[in-house]
Amino acid sequence: MALGIAYVLLAAKQSKWAWPSAFVSTLIYTLLFWQEQLPMQALLNAYYLLMAVYGFWLWQQSTPTTQQINPIQGVQIHRKPLGFHLGFITIGFLLSLSIGWFLQNQAQSQLPYLDAAVTVFSVMNTFLMARKVLENWLYWIVIDSFAIVLYWHSGFYPTLLMFSLYLVLAWYGYRRWRKHLTH
Numbered sequence: 001m002a003l004g005i006a007y008v009l010l011a012a013k014q015s016k017w018a019w020p021s022a023f024v025s026t027l028i029y030t031l032l033f034w035q036e037q038l039p040m041q042a043l044l045n046a047y048y049l050l051m052a053v054y055g056f057w058l059w060q061q062s063t064p065t066t067q068q069i070n071p072i073q074g075v076q077i078h079r080k081p082l083g084f085h086l087g088f089i090t091i092g093f094l095l096s097l098s099i100g101w102f103l104q105n106q107a108q109s110q111l112p113y114l115d116a117a118v119t120v121f122s123v124m125n126t127f128l129m130a131r132k133v134l135e136n137w138l139y140w141i142v143i144d145s146f147a148i149v150l151y152w153h154s155g156f157y158p159t160l161l162m163f164s165l166y167l168v169l170a171w172y173g174y175r176r177w178r179k180h181l182t183h
Helices: 002-012 018-035 039-060 082-106 112-130 136-154 157-182
Strands: none
Touching: 002 018, 002 157, 018 039, 039 082, 039 112, 082 112, 112 136, 136 157
């Protein structure tokens, strides 16, 4: 839990060290979720392992003072247009329904649709976080809210507490990045 919280705090501060914290935290959670029959959460955390490597590599190339997005210089905080977000939400919703249906028919998840939605949107949104899209924090607020419900129903109470803190930290991250974007 401490490493997960460190990840969010360090990400809000745009520190590349957020990603090693994420790597170790998600390695632990991958094993826990697999053992407790939340396969989509286990796969999500396995994905986070890969994204931790990608995020570290990408953010290592970035400096908070660079004013433009340039893959050579690194990526900076930026916004996406409304059309992007409508597509993002539509794709996430359709994938969540499809995967949820599959999990329900295979009896592989305690809460198939909720498990699928938290996973799908987390996978998609982690990419936005790594690319420093400002709105990623708003998505985390929604995702974390749904994750809290998932972990409540599946008995992961310490994880529920961590995601409750993530919810607060997502507001912090959004405000911090928005302030940095306007300066």
